Amino acid sequence: xxxxxxxxxxxxDSLVEALNELELTDEQRSHLLGIVESSLHHAILDAILSxxxxxxxxxxxxxxxxxxxxKIWDFLNKKIDKIEEKISQTAEGLKKELHQDIKETKGN
Amino acid sequence: xxxGAVERQDPDKRNWVDWWLPFSYCPMCYYKAMFFFGKKIAKxxxxxxxxxxxxxxxxxxxxxxxxxxxxxxALQNFKEKSKQFAASSLAGLMLMASPGVAMTSSAAAATAVxxxxxxxxxxxxxxxxxxxxxxxxxxxxxxxxxxxxIGDLLTTRLGATVSAELNGKRLNRSYGNIGQEQHLARYPGxxxxxxxxxxxxxxxYYEYGMAPGLGAYGxxxxxxxxxxxxxxxxxxxxxxxTFLAPGYxxxxxxxxxxxxxxxxxxxxxxxxxxxxxxxxxxGPAEWTGKSLGGSPEVMKYLERVDGAQKGPVVYxxxxxxxxxxxxxxxxx
Numbered sequence: 282x283x284x285x286x287x288x289x290x291x292x293x294d295s296l297v298e299a300l301n302e303l304e305l306t307d308e309q310r311s312h313l314l315g316i317v318e319s320s321l322h323h324a325i326l327d328a329i330l331s332x333x334x335x336x337x338x339x340x341x342x343x344x345x346x347x348x349x350x351x352k353i354w355d356f357l358n359k360k361i362d363k364i365e366e367k368i369s370q371t372a373e374g375l376k377k378e379l380h381q382d383i384k385e386t387k388g389n
Numbered sequence: 390x391x392x393g394a395v396e397r398q399d400p401d402k403r404n405w406v407d408w409w410l411p412f413s414y415c416p417m418c419y420y421k422a423m424f425f426f427g428k429k430i431a432k433x434x435x436x437x438x439x440x441x442x443x444x445x446x447x448x449x450x451x452x453x454x455x456x457x458x459x460x461x462x463a464l465q466n467f468k469e470k471s472k473q474f475a476a477s478s479l480a481g482l483m484l485m486a487s488p489g490v491a492m493t494s495s496a497a498a499a500t501a502v503x504x505x506x507x508x509x510x511x512x513x514x515x516x517x518x519x520x521x522x523x524x525x526x527x528x529x530x531x532x533x534x535x536x537x538x539i540g541d542l543l544t545t546r547l548g549a550t551v552s553a554e555l556n557g558k559r560l561n562r563s564y565g566n567i568g569q570e571q572h573l574a575r576y577p578g579x580x581x582x583x584x585x586x587x588x589x590x591x592x593x594y595y596e597y598g599m600a601p602g603l604g605a606y607g608x609x610x611x612x613x614x615x616x617x618x619x620x621x622x623x624x625x626x627x628x629x630x631t632f633l634a635p636g637y638x639x640x641x642x643x644x645x646x647x648x649x650x651x652x653x654x655x656x657x658x659x660x661x662x663x664x665x666x667x668x669x670x671x672g673p674a675e676w677t678g679k680s681l682g683g684s685p686e687v688m689k690y691l692e693r694v695d696g697a698q699k700g701p702v703v704y705x706x707x708x709x710x711x712x713x714x715x716x717x718x719x720x721x
Contacts, residue, residue, distance in 0.1 A: 303437040313438070315514035316445045320452050327456040330463065338463035339470070379445070386440045 286350040287325055290365055291372040293317055299383045317379060321372055328371040332361045443659075450521055513661040516546065516721050520658040520703065528701045530562040536705075539563075543654055543705055546721035550708035551654050558647050560704075561633035565680025567655070567702045568673055569688050571600040575609040575623045583613070586620075597685040605631070605671040606649045618716075622650055625716040626669025627704065628682040629653075633675070652707040652714065655683070656721070657691040659700065663721045664690050665707060665714055690718050 285291075296317055300310050326345070330338050337360055344353045357364045457464065523538045525531070531539070536553035543551040553563040572584055572594070581599045585591035604626070610619040631637060631648045648668050656663040666687055673679045681704060683691065693700045707714060 305438055309438040312514050313441055313445060316449050319518060320449045323452045323456050330460045335463050338460060339467055342467045382441060382444050386437050
């Protein structure tokens, strides 16, 4: 899985384990994890952008595009209070929904 | 037109007697009816993967739409300012999950490093997500913009021009439900017993039977000593509603010449499976609710053979003037 600037805060281990309990081929598991990764990425970007002014959004997007993690964190820590907590909460919220989906799928 | 379409409505929506009576007089029809209705009646087992994939793809799309709605102005500005995005559409920018889909290969290579934060997914997953972001929520005709976006995406993936319109000609639509067709006679005397080149193929595809009539363009070959290409054309054929194409009534001959055996790329947006095919027949009828039909081999590969016997696909023309692109499954 690609290393993102938020990778230390967000892990998908529990989802991988939950998916391992389903009847899936490696290809199918990889496909689903791809969607998980992308969904988390978009949700986290949304959470961050929602806290920034239009001008700051431009700066943040440019740093994300450069993939400069230090710049991103310096910028976010300066602009958003408790940003790490907000990212974690966003990710946990989505992961909870995804776990629920897996649980429902297993029940069917 | 060629009689190849197995045209059925949802039996749940009609009185079963209406269906049954015509079939009861003909043994072949009886067999067909039992085959299809039996499959329809049988409860379909949905796998964990299908359930989750469908649910999560929809959720992913919702998240994408939300971020786009909330931050449209900022994202639009960023896209316009940023030279590294050669993406031709707003959706292209928002496809942060799949880098470079709307870029030329050289542009993609040049910006590969910079695109890194825009998650590098495996090819099939990124194709699915890209397609889902361009396609409407319901199976309906695409807008010109959507056709352009998807055409650009598929062109990049295939490495040849793929478009909904070619040389000023187009079909009535480029996204619709595909239904099951039967085998077509390839040459005079070709029957279901002579149709398959191997026992394995016969085992897989015998049950679909032969269409009683010929395809819209007649036999695929003059005799059993046909070329590999002629054989492949029947194997990988689709039936499209050529008769509904804009300008068809005014320019029937010219349009038929264009459509006959023209290559198309068909993609199942639910699993990313893609196949290069030819137009080998005209159909199905409008009332079937289907927009095109696929040979048994095409349907099997696309995995569009489920209880409903139909499902949406994207189908675009392939511009291959030198006939260099082989027919059959293709990795995009």
